[in-house]
Amino acid sequence: MRLQLSPELEAFREEMRTFFTTQVPQEIRDKVAAHRHLSKDEYVAAQRALNAAGLAVPHWPVEWGGKDWTPLQRHIWREEMQLANVPEPLAFNASMIGPVLAAFGNQEQKERFLAKTANLDIWWCQGFSEPDAGSDLASLRTTAVRDGDDWVVNGQKTWTTLGQYADWIFCLVRTDPTAEKKQRGISLLVFPMDTPGVTLRPIELIDGGFEVNEVFFEDVRVPAENLVGEENRGWDYAKFLLGNERVGIARVGATKRLIAQAKEYAQEISEGGRPLLENPRMAARVAELENELLALELTALRVVANSADGKPHPASSVLKLRGSELQQAAMELVVDIAGPLSVSSFAEEGSDVPDWARVATPSYLNYRKVSIYGGSNEVQRTIIAGTILGL
Amino acid sequence: MDFNFDSEQNDLREAVRGLLERAYGDSEVRRKLVANDPGFDEKTWSRLAEMGLLGLPFAEEHGGMGAGPVEVAIVAEEMGRVIAPEPFIEAVVLAGGLIAAVGTDEQKGELLGALAEGTTIPAFAHAETGTRWVPTASAVTATQAGDGWTLSGTKEPVPNGARADVLVVSAALAGDGGTGLFLVQGDASGLTRTGYRTHDGGRAANVRFESTPAVALGAGGDQTAAIERALAEARIAYSHESIGAMDTALRTTAEYLKTRKQFGVTLNRFQALTFRAADMYVSLELARSTALWASMVQDAGGDVVSAADRARLQTSRAGRHIGKEAIQLHGGIGVTAEYKVGHYTSRLTAIDHLLGDGDWAADRLAAGVAAHETVDPLGAPYTG
Numbered sequence: 079m080r081l082q083l084s085p086e087l088e089a090f091r092e093e094m095r096t097f098f099t100t101q102v103p104q105e106i107r108d109k110v111a112a113h114r115h116l117s118k119d120e121y122v123a124a125q126r127a128l129n130a131a132g133l134a135v136p137h138w139p140v141e142w143g144g145k146d147w148t149p150l151q152r153h154i155w156r157e158e159m160q161l162a163n164v165p166e167p168l169a170f171n172a173s174m175i176g177p178v179l180a181a182f183g184n185q186e187q188k189e190r191f192l193a194k195t196a197n198l199d200i201w202w203c204q205g206f207s208e209p210d211a212g213s214d215l216a217s218l219r220t221t222a223v224r225d226g227d228d229w230v231v232n233g234q235k236t237w238t239t240l241g242q243y244a245d246w247i248f249c250l251v252r253t254d255p256t257a258e259k260k261q262r263g264i265s266l267l268v269f270p271m272d273t274p275g276v277t278l279r280p281i282e283l284i285d286g287g288f289e290v291n292e293v294f295f296e297d298v299r300v301p302a303e304n305l306v307g308e309e310n311r312g313w314d315y316a317k318f319l320l321g322n323e324r325v326g327i328a329r330v331g332a333t334k335r336l337i338a339q340a341k342e343y344a345q346e347i348s349e350g351g352r353p354l355l356e357n358p359r360m361a362a363r364v365a366e367l368e369n370e371l372l373a374l375e376l377t378a379l380r381v382v383a384n385s386a387d388g389k390p391h392p393a394s395s396v397l398k399l400r401g402s403e404l405q406q407a408a409m410e411l412v413v414d415i416a417g418p419l420s421v422s423s424f425a426e427e428g429s430d431v432p433d434w435a436r437v438a439t440p441s442y443l444n445y446r447k448v449s450i451y452g453g454s455n456e457v458q459r460t461i462i463a464g465t466i467l468g469l
Numbered sequence: 470m471d472f473n474f475d476s477e478q479n480d481l482r483e484a485v486r487g488l489l490e491r492a493y494g495d496s497e498v499r500r501k502l503v504a505n506d507p508g509f510d511e512k513t514w515s516r517l518a519e520m521g522l523l524g525l526p527f528a529e530e531h532g533g534m535g536a537g538p539v540e541v542a543i544v545a546e547e548m549g550r551v552i553a554p555e556p557f558i559e560a561v562v563l564a565g566g567l568i569a570a571v572g573t574d575e576q577k578g579e580l581l582g583a584l585a586e587g588t589t590i591p592a593f594a595h596a597e598t599g600t601r602w603v604p605t606a607s608a609v610t611a612t613q614a615g616d617g618w619t620l621s622g623t624k625e626p627v628p629n630g631a632r633a634d635v636l637v638v639s640a641a642l643a644g645d646g647g648t649g650l651f652l653v654q655g656d657a658s659g660l661t662r663t664g665y666r667t668h669d670g671g672r673a674a675n676v677r678f679e680s681t682p683a684v685a686l687g688a689g690g691d692q693t694a695a696i697e698r699a700l701a702e703a704r705i706a707y708s709h710e711s712i713g714a715m716d717t718a719l720r721t722t723a724e725y726l727k728t729r730k731q732f733g734v735t736l737n738r739f740q741a742l743t744f745r746a747a748d749m750y751v752s753l754e755l756a757r758s759t760a761l762w763a764s765m766v767q768d769a770g771g772d773v774v775s776a777a778d779r780a781r782l783q784t785s786r787a788g789r790h791i792g793k794e795a796i797q798l799h800g801g802i803g804v805t806a807e808y809k810v811g812h813y814t815s816r817l818t819a820i821d822h823l824l825g826d827g828d829w830a831a832d833r834l835a836a837g838v839a840a841h842e843t844v845d846p847l848g849a850p851y852t853g
Contacts, residue, residue: 361835376758
């Protein structure tokens with residue numbers, strides 16, 4: 079039991095902090111701080127700045143650009159990145175398909191994809207969910223049928239985040255419809271988004287933004303060499319991938335930054351002749367939220383310390399569940415601080431409403447997603463009840 | 470940052486758990502025991518002394534073990550796991566902690582040695598009926614009388630106040646001199662103690678002082694800061710006791726859901742119930758992290774008062790959540806005295822109100838929200 083970071087880790091933390099606050103373009107970090115959507119070029123520029131310093135994919139195997147860091151170092155890396163408003167390396171590349179290819183891909187696939195995936199030369203998107211396969215992902219119906227040297231893919235995916243920017247898709251497809259367990263007949267294919275037969279339809283979200291899409295496949299021919307790992311083992315790879323997705327999903331650093339911003343905003347708005355932050359009810363709400371976040375951060379550190387064998391700690395479900403709730407609570411706090419200014423979402427020049435108040439409500443509405451994606455909070459409760467409590 | 474216990478700490482936990490399991494593994498034993506005064510088992514108290522636990526945090530030169538806050542946390546959690554009624558936190562952490570913090574060498578040698586041996590039990594007489602959760606005294610006043618002092622006024626509720634052999638008493642000093650600390654022997658003249666049962670099976674007392682002779686603890690003068698600190702350390706210890714209690718409440722509930730049948734199936738077939746159990750687990754683990762961290766802050770010499778408020782807030786919310794749900798998920802059996810889970814809720818409720826509840830802690834933290842940009846648990850030492 080020891081509170082302090084070792085001098086080495088303290089120096090590491092300082093190194094990360096310095097890098098993130100000086101080497102990633104300020105205008106990109108300002109945009110993240112302002113909760114504005116980034117352009118594709120901005121995502122790419124930020125990730126390449128990280129990758130040039132070897133900081134885009136530290137959790138990958140060393141031979142493919144990883145750092146052989148301890149889990150605590152990775153935690154610090156991620157937290158400092160979020161605190162500095164640096165956009166994280168694209169999850170689909172860095173946390174999802176990259177580690178899967180590194181673990182289950184063949185040598186040719188690794189050489190073909192991994193360096194470009196780390197540098198965001200290839201932008202990946204995820205083809206997992208379907209209209210009838212959300213939380214029940216294993217009931218997916220998109221099929222791939224072998225025809226000579228190709229797989230022929232037909233079906234539909236949905237919730238494909240930032241698919242409009244994507245070069246390639248990694249896609250769960252049903253290759254054995256006769257398998258006794260529905261999990262057993264699924265394979266993982268990768269293919270370019272400009273393959274004939276692939277069409278993409280953007281879905282507008284309640285914040286007015288476009289970040290998710292439907293993707294349709296009509297007789298899409300995918301070369302057999304684009305199968306990742308073994309045929310009909312795709313479910314195992316998906317579980318591996320989603321386990322990685324849950325790590326870092328607590329987003330403590332980002333919520334911490336948001337609460338700090340909320341306090342600044344609550345100093346700017348005055349109520350009854352004094353700053354809103356001095357309203358006892360507001361101050362207590364902030365204090366509770368800060369304390370909940372502290373508890374989450376400490377739990378993340380505990381989980382990090384106990385997951386050295388590479389397997390996700392069972393309590394990582396707590397991180398997803400509570401992390402999403404606190405992101406939402408912090409954004410809700412900002413909306414409430416904005417008060418009547420929170421309706422001015424699409425104000426442009428000529429409005430006196432500060433930028434943070436304009437984006438508050440769209441962000442709050444958009445953030446409803448965080449308790450749904452990555453395994454909904456109800457799925458997390460099912461995991462906790464089943465695997466931890468044995469219910 | 471390291472959340473792992475070392476092997477000696479694991480051995481300590483195992484030894485304490487073994488002792489307490491033998492004493493209270495059968496919850497009916499505790500139930501029968503707390504029906505009679507003094508509300509705990511003097512034999513178990515002696516065994517705790519033999520194991521060195523009653524001198525755990527004190528210096529070896531004063532008869533203690535010289536252990537740190539993490540070891541205290543381990544013992545407190547194990548006490549909570551079986552809701553052992555022995556006044557470990559009240560006597561060792563709180564009253565003993567004050568003696569260790571401000572007592573003279575002579576007082577420390579005499580009182581802490583006897584406490585560690587199990588022959589003297591001190592209690593801290595601090596609460597007054599007109600105020601709550603302050604580090605100061607007002608209803609009991611101290612008057613200088615020759616070389617000594619006399620105390621007048623009433624303290625209540627004083628946990629374990631009737632059984633205690635010696636009282637550490639907080640009292641207002643004349644002329645706004647702050648709050649002093651005094652020692653009063655159990656057989657002192659002008660001391661009237663009326664003990665009673667508390668809802669959780671413990672004991673508390675109304676303690677009246679009528680020109681009762683007292684000795685200043687330590688050098689005398691205003692001891693408000695020392696009281697604030699000792700209360701904070703006790704809050705952290707109570708946080709750990711409550712973690713132990715919550716852990717048992719949750720495990721007992723989960724076991725019940727797996728065995729109790731209604732509508733022809735076991736209760737764990739109902740998602741309405743299993744989801745609530747999952748939420749209890751979330752509350753418990755978040756509270757556990759915060760309590761452990763507070764002990765590490767104490768160990769590292771950080772801002773123990775602020776850390777204790779944070780632990781108090783988190784464990785208060787968790788304790789209420791888990792305590793109430795544990796009963797509800799059991800159904801009617803949970804409200805009966807024959808079944809153990811309700812006693813855990815009762816104890817959690819007592820812990821929640823002895824030294825400050827969650828709203829109280831939140832208010833204190835709220836007063837400081839503008840003073841920091843973010844809360845940084847890794848910054849060493851934690852400065853609130």
